[in-house]
Amino acid sequence: MNLSKNDIDNLEHTFAINLINSITGIKPANLIGTSDLNGSQNLAIFSSIFHLGSKPPLIGFVTRPSKKVIRHTLSNILETKFYTINHIPPQYTKNAHLTSAKFEKEISEFDTCGFTSELKDNFCAPFVKESAIKIGMKYVDSIPIVHNNTTIIIGEVENITIDNNSLIDNNGNIDLSHSSGVSGLHTYYSLLKENSYAHATLKEHAIK
Amino acid sequence: MNLSKNDIDNLEHTFAINLINSITGIKPANLIGTSDLNGSQNLAIFSSIFHLGSKPPLIGFVTRPSKKVIRHTLSNILETKFYTINHIPPQYTKNAHLTSAKFEKEISEFDTCGFTSELKDNFCAPFVKESAIKIGMKYVDSIPIVHNNTTIIIGEVENITIDNNSLIDNNGNIDLSHSSGVSGLHTYYSLLKENSYAHATLKEHAIK
Numbered sequence: 010m011n012l013s014k015n016d017i018d019n020l021e022h023t024f025a026i027n028l029i030n031s032i033t034g035i036k037p038a039n040l041i042g043t044s045d046l047n048g049s050q051n052l053a054i055f056s057s058i059f060h061l062g063s064k065p066p067l068i069g070f071v072t073r074p075s076k077k078v079i080r081h082t083l084s085n086i087l088e089t090k091f092y093t094i095n096h097i098p099p100q101y102t103k104n105a106h107l108t109s110a111k112f113e114k115e116i117s118e119f120d121t122c123g124f125t126s127e128l129k130d131n132f133c134a135p136f137v138k139e140s141a142i143k144i145g146m147k148y149v150d151s152i153p154i155v156h157n158n159t160t161i162i163i164g165e166v167e168n169i170t171i172d173n174n175s176l177i178d179n180n181g182n183i184d185l186s187h188s189s190g191v192s193g194l195h196t197y198y199s200l201l202k203e204n205s206y207a208h209a210t211l212k213e214h215a216i217k
Numbered sequence: 218m219n220l221s222k223n224d225i226d227n228l229e230h231t232f233a234i235n236l237i238n239s240i241t242g243i244k245p246a247n248l249i250g251t252s253d254l255n256g257s258q259n260l261a262i263f264s265s266i267f268h269l270g271s272k273p274p275l276i277g278f279v280t281r282p283s284k285k286v287i288r289h290t291l292s293n294i295l296e297t298k299f300y301t302i303n304h305i306p307p308q309y310t311k312n313a314h315l316t317s318a319k320f321e322k323e324i325s326e327f328d329t330c331g332f333t334s335e336l337k338d339n340f341c342a343p344f345v346k347e348s349a350i351k352i353g354m355k356y357v358d359s360i361p362i363v364h365n366n367t368t369i370i371i372g373e374v375e376n377i378t379i380d381n382n383s384l385i386d387n388n389g390n391i392d393l394s395h396s397s398g399v400s401g402l403h404t405y406y407s408l409l410k411e412n413s414y415a416h417a418t419l420k421e422h423a424i425k
Contacts, residue, residue, distance in 0.1 A: 010377070010378070010379040010382055010385060011376070011377075011378050012376060012377040012378075013376050014374075014375050014376060017274060017374060017376070017377065020389070023388060023389065024388060024389035025271060025272070025274075025389065026271050026272075026389070027388050027389035027390045028377070028385070028389035028390075028391065029268070029271040029274040029374065030268055030271060031389070031390055031391040031393070032268075032274075032276075032350070032352055032374070032377060032391060033245055033247070033266050033267065033268050033276055033302070033352075034245030034246070034247060034266070034304055034350075034393060034396050034397075034398070035243050035244075035245050035393055035396065035398045035408050036243075036245065036267070036268065037241055037242030037243050037244065038242070039241070039242060056268075057267055057268060058241050058242070059241065059244070059265055059267045059279065060237070060238055060240075060241050060244065060264075060265060060279075061279060061362065061365065061367060062279075062362075062364075062365035062367055063233060063234050063237040063238060064233070064234075064365075065364070065365060066225060066233075066237040066240075067362075067364060067365055068240075068241055069369075071267065071268070071269060071270075094241070096242055099411060102411065102412055102414075103412065103414060106414045106417055107417045108417070109416075109417045110417040110418050142240070142242075144240055144241075149364060150364065152360060152362070152369075154269065154270075154275075154360070154371070156270075156273070156275060156357060156358065156371060157269065157270035157272075157273060157275055159269060159270055161277075161360075161369070163362070163364060166222075166225060166237065166240070167222050168219070168220060168221050168222060168225070169218075169219075169220040169225065169236070169240060170218070170219050170220075171218040174218055177218060177236070180231060180232060180235050181228070181231065181232035181233065181234070181235035181236035181239075181401075182235045182236075182239055182400065182401050182404055183236065183239040183240060183400060183401070185239070185242060185243055185398075185400050185406060188242050188243065189242075189411075190242070190243045190393075190398060190408060192390065192391060192393050192408075192410075193389075193390050193391070194416075195413055195414045195415065195416065196390055196410060196412070196413040197410075197411050197412045197413070197414075198393060198408045198409055198410055198411060199408075199409045199411050200243050200398060200400075200406045200407075200408065200409075201406055201407045201408075201409055202400075202404060202405075202406055203307060203310065203397075203405050203406060203407050204310055204311065204404070204405045205403055205404040205405070206310075206311060206314045206403045206405075207403065208317075208402075208403065209314055209315045209316070209317045209318040210318050
């Protein structure tokens with residue numbers, strides 16, 4: 010299949026949304042946990058979380074235009090300045106997918122979608138007990154993207170919880186076999202470790 | 218394992234780099250192909266490519282600070298305004314990983330790392346013949362991130378090539394079984410499709 014710019018511009022709407030959402034390859038499947046200042050909790054699936062840098066430890070994610078629909082995750086982050094990022098175990102992808110339904114603000118997706126809220130050490134945003142890998146985040150900045158009215162939210166890692174030490178090796182590499190990937194808007198993948206290579210140098214280049 | 222902000226700040230350097238690079242979960246493994254105005258080609262692996270929006274079809278990726286090291290991919294994009302994004306087949310992850318070595322500008326990573334350059338339809342950036350899914354991109358904007366001196370490069374999808382029609386379904390969803398994921402800086406994963414769910418609605422919420 011070869012699609013030109015003109016072909017892409019004229020694709021049927023749902024086909025175009027699915028294609029463009031899946032064309033970049035696998036995306037990490039994460040749940041973002043937040044709370045408002047009254048303690049009302051929210052949980053929502055995000056596939057746009059990306060590594061922005063290690064020193065300081067910064068993570069970004071993309072939010073859709075916020076004018077038309079009240080975005081509970083975003084409003085809670087801006088209100089409290091804290092949130093959590095939680096990996097989705099492969100056996101919980103159906104539950105996680107349901108958090109994308111449009112619940113009223115007073116409804117907690119934790120209860121409704123079958124997850125357990127976990128509060129720790131005075132951190133004001135709730136973690137997901139069922140997640141093997143959890144990150145506590147502090148809000149840093151919002152970067153408006155004028156080209157499509159999205160916003161990139163930047164946060165700094167405040168704390169990390171890894172339930173089982175077998176999921177991290179002696180060099181700090183996390184095993185993703187208990188985490189999930191997502192393609193497009195609704196297709197979930199499990200992750201199978203295949204290879205790990207040393208830092209690439211010019212000495213190795215003759216492998217053809 | 219529980220790591221506080223203070224623990225994270227005091228981690229051994231390599232451990233910290235590996236941990237923070239793998240903590241967000243799986244990342245898509247893609248090769249970006251570029252050319253300078255003289256036709257000298259460059260190919261480099263990027264794990265920071267993310268979906269920014271569907272209408273218009275926008276894709277972002279993160280580049281490291283460019284002042285100290287000449288970044289061939291970035292300078293070529295700014296020079297020609299075009300680049301390609303190519304999925305990495307699971308059997309080519311070692312070749313793709315080698316593109317991260319610091320080659321001189323006049324050396325083409327296509328030849329040196331075992332990939333075949335493919336030019337099509339007057340598009341000035343080279344595609345990777347071995348990739349099953351290829352995207353032609355037009356540069357749109359550079360967003361400086363002041364917090365860590367990185368830059369987010371935004372591009373618009375110009376064309377899409379999918380080698381085999383069996384890799385895309387009737388709704389536009391791409392099958393990622395011929396694509397790869399990466400965790401951190403050097404660990405590669407294959408992708409196994411597990412489930413696909415319908416658009417989530419409130420009617421389904423009682424699944425506990």
